[in-house]
Amino acid sequence: MPGGPACAYVARMTGPRYTPLAQSLPATVPFVGPETQERQRGAPFAARLGANESIFGPSPHAIAAMQATASEIWMYGDAENHDLRASLAAHHGVRPDNIMVGEGIDGLLGYLVRLMVGPGDTVVTSEGAYPTFNYHVAGFGGVLHKVPYKGDHEDPAALFAKAAEVDAKLVYLANPDNPMGSWHRGADIVAAMQALPAGTLLVLDEAYVECAPEGTAAPVDADDPRLVRMRTFSKVYGMAGARVGYAIGAPDLIAGFNKVRNHFGMNRAAQAGALAALADGDWLAHVQSEIATARGRISAIARENGLTPLPSATNFVTIDCGSDGTFAKAVLDSLVSLGIFVRMPFAEPQNRCIRVSCGPSAELDAFAAALPRALEIARG
Amino acid sequence: MPGGPACAYVARMTGPRYTPLAQSLPATVPFVGPETQERQRGAPFAARLGANESIFGPSPHAIAAMQATASEIWMYGDAENHDLRASLAAHHGVRPDNIMVGEGIDGLLGYLVRLMVGPGDTVVTSEGAYPTFNYHVAGFGGVLHKVPYKGDHEDPAALFAKAAEVDAKLVYLANPDNPMGSWHRGADIVAAMQALPAGTLLVLDEAYVECAPEGTAAPVDADDPRLVRMRTFSKVYGMAGARVGYAIGAPDLIAGFNKVRNHFGMNRAAQAGALAALADGDWLAHVQSEIATARGRISAIARENGLTPLPSATNFVTIDCGSDGTFAKAVLDSLVSLGIFVRMPFAEPQNRCIRVSCGPSAELDAFAAALPRALEIARG
Incomplete structure (x- = not known):
C-alpha cells in the first residue's frame, strides 16, 4: 500500500500538523509597535x-477605577460585561442586546470575520485602509477586493458597488477614516447604503467618531441588520492599552459573537475603567x-x-x-x-x-x- | 434561470451570511460566571x-505595578511582550523564542486550535476535562474524542492510544488535573509520551503546577516539538482578571502564533503586573x-x-x-x-x-x- 499510508506516514513525521490555511499564512504583524x-x-x-x-490620557476617574480594581484582579471579569453594556446602551439610547463588548475593535473584528468569512469568501475594503482588518480576513482565508480612495476619502459608493460585483460578505468602511483623517457625513453614508447589497454586511468602523464634527456618526437604528458599528475606548477615551472596544448592531448579529468569543477574555480593571470613562463627560x-x-x-x-x-x-x-x-x-x-x-x-x-x-x-x-x-x- | 441565481437570491435575502460552521455553532458559554x-x-x-x-490576591508588587501603569494605559501594550517573555525565559531557563504570551490560557488555546484544527480534524481529550478547550475545538469544526478518567486521574496512556487510533492532531492533558485536583509525576508523563503518535501535538496544561508537589512539571526540553505547555498568571499568581497566560514550546510552534494572534491584544497594565508578579518569589x-x-x-x-x-x-x-x-x-x-x-x-x-x-x-x-x-x- 504505497499510496495513502505512505503519505500519511510522511505527514506524521513533520511534527505539528497545521491546517492548510495556517500553513499558508505568513507570520506577519499588521503594525510594528x-x-x-x-x-x-x-x-x-x-x-x-x-x-x-x-x-492626553484617560479620565482621572478611569485611572482611579483601574487602580481600585488592581487588588481585585484575582477575580475573572464579568463574562457578560453586564454593567458596561448597560451603560453603553443608555449612552447610545439602545438596548444592551445591541452591544457586544470585546478586546478592542481588533478583537471584535477578528470574531466578526471568523463568523462570516471562510476560505474563498469575498470581502471589500479600501486600498490602504486598516491593515488589521485585512489581516483577519486573510487569516480566515477570505479574498480581499480593494477599491481606491476618491481623493483622500474612502468612497462608499465604490465600496458598495464593488461589494455587489464580487458578492462580498463584508464591506469595511471607516468613518472618520484612518489613515487620512477624512470623513463623510453620517447621513451621506446612510444614503449610500441604498446601494449596499442585501447579502453584504457593512462593518462601519467609527473608532474616531468622538472627535469628529456633529453629524459624522451614522444616524441608523441599532437594530438595522445591514451594518455593525465598531467603537472603542482606545482613541479619544485614552485607553488603548486596556483593550476595550464594542460593537453596536442588531441583536441576532450581536448574539452571534457568543458562538466564538473568548467569554472570559476581558480584563476586569479595563471593564471598570471603561465604565468610569464613559461616565466622565x-x-x-x-x-x-x-x-x-x-x-x-x-x-x-x-x-x-x-x-x-x-x-x-x-x-x-x-x-x-x-x-x-x-x-x-x-x-x-x-x-x-x-x-x-x-x-x-x-x-x-x-x-x-x-x-x-x-x-x-x-x-x-x-x-x-x-x-x-x-x-x-x-x-x- | 431558476437554479443557481434563485438560490443565491434567497441566500442574499437572509441578512448577514455566516460560514456554515458558524451557522452550526450554538451560542454557548463554557462556564456561567x-x-x-x-x-x-x-x-x-x-x-x-x-x-x-x-x-489570596496578587503580589503587592503586581498590584503596585498595575496601579502605576493605569495612567499610562493610553499606550498600547508592547506587541512582542518583550520584557515579560525575557523574564519568563530566564525564570524557566529557556529562550524568549520558546515563549508566547497571550490573553490567558483560554486565548492561547483558541489560537492553537485555530492553527491546527479545521472541520473534521480529530482531537482527543478526557471526558469531563476543561470545557473551554472543547469549546475551541468545536468552534473550529474539530471532532472531539474523549477517553474516560482512570479512577480520578486523567489517563495519559489511554489518551495517547486514542490519539493514535483516531489520528488526532492534538491531545489535551491537564497536569495537575482540573476538576479533580489529581496529578501525575512529570516523569511519568514523559515516559508515557513514548506512545504519543508522531503527528499528534500534546497540549500539556500546567495551569495549576505552581501548587503541585515538586516533580509534577514535565521535565522536557522546551525545544521538544512533541508538546506545548500552557502556564498562567490566573491561578497561583492571583491575576485571573488580568488575562495573562503563556505557552512554552519549540520556536517553530511558538512563532506560529504570530500568524493568527491579536498582536496588540495584551493589556499594558497586565503585562506590567505579570512582570512584577513573576519577580516576587x-x-x-x-x-x-x-x-x-x-x-x-x-x-x-x-x-x-x-x-x-x-x-x-x-x-x-x-x-x-x-x-x-x-x-x-x-x-x-x-x-x-x-x-x-x-x-x-x-x-x-x-x-x-x-x-x-x-x-x-x-x-x-x-x-x-x-x-x-x-x-x-x-x-x-
Missing part, C-alpha cells in the same frame, strides 16, 4: 505620535478640546515647513509632504531616527503623506523641532 | 469559591503556603460532614459527596442558594463531587457554616 522600534534603534522615542494613542469634552488645539498646532507646524496638512476629524493630522511615497518615507525615517514616532499611509497616492497623532505641547514641540531637520535629511 | 449567577439570584455571593481564582511562596493550609481546612470541613476530600495538587479541593451526580448537584445548588459559589465536575462518575477553591479563613468559614445545611437540603 513603537517598543519594537525603540529596541531596534536602541533608544526611547522623545514623542510617541505614531499610533493615534491619546497622550467632562474629561471627554476636555480631550476633544485638546485634540482640536493639537490639530491646529500640527497643521501650523506642517505649513511652517512648506507642507500641507489635510483636514482631520480624528485625533491625528495627515500631512501631505508634497512629493511621492519615497520622499514621505524618507521624512518618516528621519523623524524616527530623530526620536519622533510617526507612521504613514501604506498605499499610493496616500503614501505621499505622514500621519501625526495629537498630543500635548511638549510632544508637539519635539515634533516641531525635528521636522525641519527631517525634511533636510529627506531632501538629501 | 459568578456575576451572572449573582444577577440571577439577586444577591452577591458570600464566598466566591467556584472558579479556582486566588482569593516571596509572595508566590506565601500563596503556596496559604493554599496548603486551605486545602487542609477544606478537607477537614468535608470530613466533618461525612464527605471525602480527594487529594489535591491544585488550589482547590474536590469533594466526593458519596452518592451520584444528582445528589452532588443538589448539594451544589443548595450551597449556591446559601451564597457559596462552587462548581462541580461535568461528567460521570466525577460528577459525584463538588469542587471548592482555596481561600482565606473568612471564606472557608462561610463554606463550613453552609455545608451542613446544604447537605440537609440535598438529602430532602
Whole structure:
C-alpha cells in the first residue's frame, strides 16, 4: 500500500500538523509597535505620535477605577460585561442586546470575520485602509477586493458597488477614516447604503467618531441588520492599552459573537475603567478640546515647513509632504531616527503623506523641532 | 434561470451570511460566571469559591505595578511582550523564542486550535476535562474524542492510544488535573509520551503546577516539538482578571502564533503586573503556603460532614459527596442558594463531587457554616 499510508506516514513525521490555511499564512504583524522600534534603534522615542494613542490620557476617574480594581484582579471579569453594556446602551439610547463588548475593535473584528468569512469568501475594503482588518480576513482565508480612495476619502459608493460585483460578505468602511483623517457625513453614508447589497454586511468602523464634527456618526437604528458599528475606548477615551472596544448592531448579529468569543477574555480593571470613562463627560469634552488645539498646532507646524496638512476629524493630522511615497518615507525615517514616532499611509497616492497623532505641547514641540531637520535629511 | 441565481437570491435575502460552521455553532458559554449567577439570584455571593481564582490576591508588587501603569494605559501594550517573555525565559531557563504570551490560557488555546484544527480534524481529550478547550475545538469544526478518567486521574496512556487510533492532531492533558485536583509525576508523563503518535501535538496544561508537589512539571526540553505547555498568571499568581497566560514550546510552534494572534491584544497594565508578579518569589511562596493550609481546612470541613476530600495538587479541593451526580448537584445548588459559589465536575462518575477553591479563613468559614445545611437540603 504505497499510496495513502505512505503519505500519511510522511505527514506524521513533520511534527505539528497545521491546517492548510495556517500553513499558508505568513507570520506577519499588521503594525510594528513603537517598543519594537525603540529596541531596534536602541533608544526611547522623545514623542510617541505614531499610533493615534491619546497622550492626553484617560479620565482621572478611569485611572482611579483601574487602580481600585488592581487588588481585585484575582477575580475573572464579568463574562457578560453586564454593567458596561448597560451603560453603553443608555449612552447610545439602545438596548444592551445591541452591544457586544470585546478586546478592542481588533478583537471584535477578528470574531466578526471568523463568523462570516471562510476560505474563498469575498470581502471589500479600501486600498490602504486598516491593515488589521485585512489581516483577519486573510487569516480566515477570505479574498480581499480593494477599491481606491476618491481623493483622500474612502468612497462608499465604490465600496458598495464593488461589494455587489464580487458578492462580498463584508464591506469595511471607516468613518472618520484612518489613515487620512477624512470623513463623510453620517447621513451621506446612510444614503449610500441604498446601494449596499442585501447579502453584504457593512462593518462601519467609527473608532474616531468622538472627535469628529456633529453629524459624522451614522444616524441608523441599532437594530438595522445591514451594518455593525465598531467603537472603542482606545482613541479619544485614552485607553488603548486596556483593550476595550464594542460593537453596536442588531441583536441576532450581536448574539452571534457568543458562538466564538473568548467569554472570559476581558480584563476586569479595563471593564471598570471603561465604565468610569464613559461616565466622565467632562474629561471627554476636555480631550476633544485638546485634540482640536493639537490639530491646529500640527497643521501650523506642517505649513511652517512648506507642507500641507489635510483636514482631520480624528485625533491625528495627515500631512501631505508634497512629493511621492519615497520622499514621505524618507521624512518618516528621519523623524524616527530623530526620536519622533510617526507612521504613514501604506498605499499610493496616500503614501505621499505622514500621519501625526495629537498630543500635548511638549510632544508637539519635539515634533516641531525635528521636522525641519527631517525634511533636510529627506531632501538629501 | 431558476437554479443557481434563485438560490443565491434567497441566500442574499437572509441578512448577514455566516460560514456554515458558524451557522452550526450554538451560542454557548463554557462556564456561567459568578456575576451572572449573582444577577440571577439577586444577591452577591458570600464566598466566591467556584472558579479556582486566588482569593489570596496578587503580589503587592503586581498590584503596585498595575496601579502605576493605569495612567499610562493610553499606550498600547508592547506587541512582542518583550520584557515579560525575557523574564519568563530566564525564570524557566529557556529562550524568549520558546515563549508566547497571550490573553490567558483560554486565548492561547483558541489560537492553537485555530492553527491546527479545521472541520473534521480529530482531537482527543478526557471526558469531563476543561470545557473551554472543547469549546475551541468545536468552534473550529474539530471532532472531539474523549477517553474516560482512570479512577480520578486523567489517563495519559489511554489518551495517547486514542490519539493514535483516531489520528488526532492534538491531545489535551491537564497536569495537575482540573476538576479533580489529581496529578501525575512529570516523569511519568514523559515516559508515557513514548506512545504519543508522531503527528499528534500534546497540549500539556500546567495551569495549576505552581501548587503541585515538586516533580509534577514535565521535565522536557522546551525545544521538544512533541508538546506545548500552557502556564498562567490566573491561578497561583492571583491575576485571573488580568488575562495573562503563556505557552512554552519549540520556536517553530511558538512563532506560529504570530500568524493568527491579536498582536496588540495584551493589556499594558497586565503585562506590567505579570512582570512584577513573576519577580516576587516571596509572595508566590506565601500563596503556596496559604493554599496548603486551605486545602487542609477544606478537607477537614468535608470530613466533618461525612464527605471525602480527594487529594489535591491544585488550589482547590474536590469533594466526593458519596452518592451520584444528582445528589452532588443538589448539594451544589443548595450551597449556591446559601451564597457559596462552587462548581462541580461535568461528567460521570466525577460528577459525584463538588469542587471548592482555596481561600482565606473568612471564606472557608462561610463554606463550613453552609455545608451542613446544604447537605440537609440535598438529602430532602
